Amino acid sequence: MKTLMLGNEAVARGLYEAGCSFVSSYPGTPSTEITECVAKHEEVYAEWAPNEKVALEAAFGASLAGKRSFCAMKHVGLNVAADPLFTISYTGVNAGLVIGVADDAGMHSSQNEQDSRHYAQAAKIPMLEPSDSAEAIAFAKLAYELSEKFDTAVLIKMCTRVSHSQSVVETGERILPEQKKYEKNPGKYIMMPANAKKRHPEVEARTKALAAWAESAGINRIEAGSDKSLGILTSSTSYQYVKEAFGDTYPVLKLGMIWPLPEQKIRDFATSVDRLVVVEELDGFIETHCRNLGLTVSGKELFSNIGELSQNAVKEKLGKKVQTGPSMDENIPARPPVMCAGCPHRSIFYVLKKMNLTVLGDIGCYTLGAVPPLGAIDTTVCMGASVSGLHGFVKAGEKESAGKTVAVIGDSTFIHSGVTGLINIAYNESNATVIILDNSITGMTGHQQNPTTGYNLKGDPCTRIDLESLCRSVGINRVRVVDPYDMETCQAALREELATEEPSVIISRRPCALLKYVKHPGPICSDPEKCKGCKACMQIGCPAISMADGRAKIDTTLCVGCGVCEQLCKFGALGAKQ
Amino acid sequence: METKNIMIVGVGGQGTLLASKLLGRLLLGRGYDVKVSEVHGMSQRGGSVVTYVRWGERVCSPIIDKGEADCILSFELLEAARYTEYLKPGGRIIVNSQQINPMPVIAGTAAYPENLAEKMEGMGINVDALDALALAEEAGSSKAVNLVLMGRLSRAFDFTETEWMDAIEQSVPSRFLELNKKAFELGKNA
Numbered sequence: 211m212k213t214l215m216l217g218n219e220a221v222a223r224g225l226y227e228a229g230c231s232f233v234s235s236y237p238g239t240p241s242t243e244i245t246e247c248v249a250k251h252e253e254v255y256a257e258w259a260p261n262e263k264v265a266l267e268a269a270f271g272a273s274l275a276g277k278r279s280f281c282a283m284k285h286v287g288l289n290v291a292a293d294p295l296f297t298i299s300y301t302g303v304n305a306g307l308v309i310g311v312a313d314d315a316g317m318h319s320s321q322n323e324q325d326s327r328h329y330a331q332a333a334k335i336p337m338l339e340p341s342d343s344a345e346a347i348a349f350a351k352l353a354y355e356l357s358e359k360f361d362t363a364v365l366i367k368m369c370t371r372v373s374h375s376q377s378v379v380e381t382g383e384r385i386l387p388e389q390k391k392y393e394k395n396p397g398k399y400i401m402m403p404a405n406a407k408k409r410h411p412e413v414e415a416r417t418k419a420l421a422a423w424a425e426s427a428g429i430n431r432i433e434a435g436s437d438k439s440l441g442i443l444t445s446s447t448s449y450q451y452v453k454e455a456f457g458d459t460y461p462v463l464k465l466g467m468i469w470p471l472p473e474q475k476i477r478d479f480a481t482s483v484d485r486l487v488v489v490e491e492l493d494g495f496i497e498t499h500c501r502n503l504g505l506t507v508s509g510k511e512l513f514s515n516i517g518e519l520s521q522n523a524v525k526e527k528l529g530k531k532v533q534t535g536p537s538m539d540e541n542i543p544a545r546p547p548v549m550c551a552g553c554p555h556r557s558i559f560y561v562l563k564k565m566n567l568t569v570l571g572d573i574g575c576y577t578l579g580a581v582p583p584l585g586a587i588d589t590t591v592c593m594g595a596s597v598s599g600l601h602g603f604v605k606a607g608e609k610e611s612a613g614k615t616v617a618v619i620g621d622s623t624f625i626h627s628g629v630t631g632l633i634n635i636a637y638n639e640s641n642a643t644v645i646i647l648d649n650s651i652t653g654m655t656g657h658q659q660n661p662t663t664g665y666n667l668k669g670d671p672c673t674r675i676d677l678e679s680l681c682r683s684v685g686i687n688r689v690r691v692v693d694p695y696d697m698e699t700c701q702a703a704l705r706e707e708l709a710t711e712e713p714s715v716i717i718s719r720r721p722c723a724l725l726k727y728v729k730h731p732g733p734i735c736s737d738p739e740k741c742k743g744c745k746a747c748m749q750i751g752c753p754a755i756s757m758a759d760g761r762a763k764i765d766t767t768l769c770v771g772c773g774v775c776e777q778l779c780k781f782g783a784l785g786a787k788q
Numbered sequence: 789m790e791t792k793n794i795m796i797v798g799v800g801g802q803g804t805l806l807a808s809k810l811l812g813r814l815l816l817g818r819g820y821d822v823k824v825s826e827v828h829g830m831s832q833r834g835g836s837v838v839t840y841v842r843w844g845e846r847v848c849s850p851i852i853d854k855g856e857a858d859c860i861l862s863f864e865l866l867e868a869a870r871y872t873e874y875l876k877p878g879g880r881i882i883v884n885s886q887q888i889n890p891m892p893v894i895a896g897t898a899a900y901p902e903n904l905a906e907k908m909e910g911m912g913i914n915v916d917a918l919d920a921l922a923l924a925e926e927a928g929s930s931k932a933v934n935l936v937l938m939g940r941l942s943r944a945f946d947f948t949e950t951e952w953m954d955a956i957e958q959s960v961p962s963r964f965l966e967l968n969k970k971a972f973e974l975g976k977n978a
Contacts, residue, residue, distance in 0.1 A: 214813065214822055239828055318828075374825065375825040375826070375850035376809075376822070377822070377823045377850065447849075450850065521849045532853075532855060533855045534854035534873045535854060535876060536911045538911070540904075540907065541898070541901065542866065542869055543890050543892045543893055543899070544898075545799065545835055545867070546890070546891060547833040547835035548833060548835070548891050550834065582891070654833075656828065748895065751894070753834055755894070765888075767921075767930045
């Protein structure tokens, strides 16, 4: 039966049908739904790991034990998992091991725009790149065949437009392969120098064998075109843009496997057309390879290595006219994302701004604390960088930064990679104050459980990591918990911790306002008689408060009654409905 | 047939995803090739959100580009104005006349433009503006704006009442079914 399926859901379906039995991932847009969808199948063990490195190592362990396994992450997650990735390339696998990585060209929800295809080449691991949901299912299944046939992990590279687009698929049955026996094999699995030296030539030979396979593989296909003045080499969502723009006009070599590349097939294709153009998003990965083959080719001189492509971009650069619709002669204000009404992070950032502190930020919903009018964050780099960065900043800044600098990090991000930074703070004794914004969920990626919530991916109760005990056990003596809605107490706690001569952790604890179990008092109202129009309440950037005719106005469809704005009003104009 | 394109735009949290899922399901039932493209993650937090729904004999690109949309279904007035360039000649806009101030307007660094619906009409665009929030509240919940707008959009399709109702039943939780059906009818007939 034909159904519509999200690209990520389709990868999950492919995993299921291929008999994948073990999944370990860390959430990250746009990859998250792969793991959420596959977890719905009872036959598949699926878990959220604390970070991508742990997830990949767990998946490798499962492969070793003989079950087909999988691990998903976003592009920056692959940086975290890069360490095991490069050596798993040497060990190879027992049962099939597939790694899903989702890039985010256009940075819809990411801190950089890195092109993960380089990892395939660098780690010498084959990479498949589906261009729609039907291919996502097929490629996931093929990935396991390749993994076991060539004794290698296989990367499946997604991107936002493939991950988050629904297209038509037909599903099949799950075929569960027999569990493979684990056999001790030190030469293959113990990567100490003597063994690794013997494995490296095998890795090179494997890449050659895969390149030979790629020459005749159906997933690298030539689609005929009526006009051979131009031939297009492309893959992934770029292929869809090319087809949308030109249909079957020009011949297309559509690559389903992006590494290793089929050299002879590319050469033959180049010879069959007058001019060769590569259409690919981000870096000129395929293009560089073509140049290395000595081919004359255009690519990045036409198509930007910044942001996403589209059918219009392809048309414009390849000589087809584009007609856009009418644009408004009007200044349309931007609508950046904002913290939700009732978000427990808002008030903490208000306090940090008021205290004029330098704030090293991290990755999560709370990155929005950087947006005006709060504007309370100084840095955002990568997961965990707030805590470790704070240590260096305080050590190097000496008296200048002492008592004036903090790190903010969410509960899930803290477990992911903040705790190692905190260990460094304790061990190397910096006078640092770390604020853990504990909203009891992984928020930005859409409410995933994590080790501090007490529930696992399947929603079952499980061991809960106690943040207070964890911080104390790594050597932080001063650990306290505050309610972010109570701004006065938060400020007092911050003052005290910043003044002490030893490291401290403040846990700002209140669950995400969007969690279903959170009960809100309900919208407050504003009293236009009492309101003096001083705009004090506007300083917290709450989407539920605006000014109308010089008076504060509450949007009752958004307001949840958190009471933070009431604490800012000196005139008692904001409060619960009478 | 030529591929048809509907852009669903709005503010993160307004329920645009449900509308696109419902539409995708209906179109697939008619045997079309369908692609629906969504944006997840950060922009879902009160940012400007766009969903593309495309159908035809063969749909390649998952996105709608400038000059391609047959219709923009907008959950908010400013968001309709933001995307007029995406309309193809003769394309139309169905818009909830509700205004939701973006943060630059709330913070006082920008102004919410006035008379946007009239200005868009002045550009020769066919604009159908309705107060979907009021109709949703009449149906029983301000959250039913999406179904009010689906009701309005339904006038442009030849799907039967049964097809729409089946799609709604598959897309919303059963305890909100009656409310959503009512919202749909109100949008359709308002």
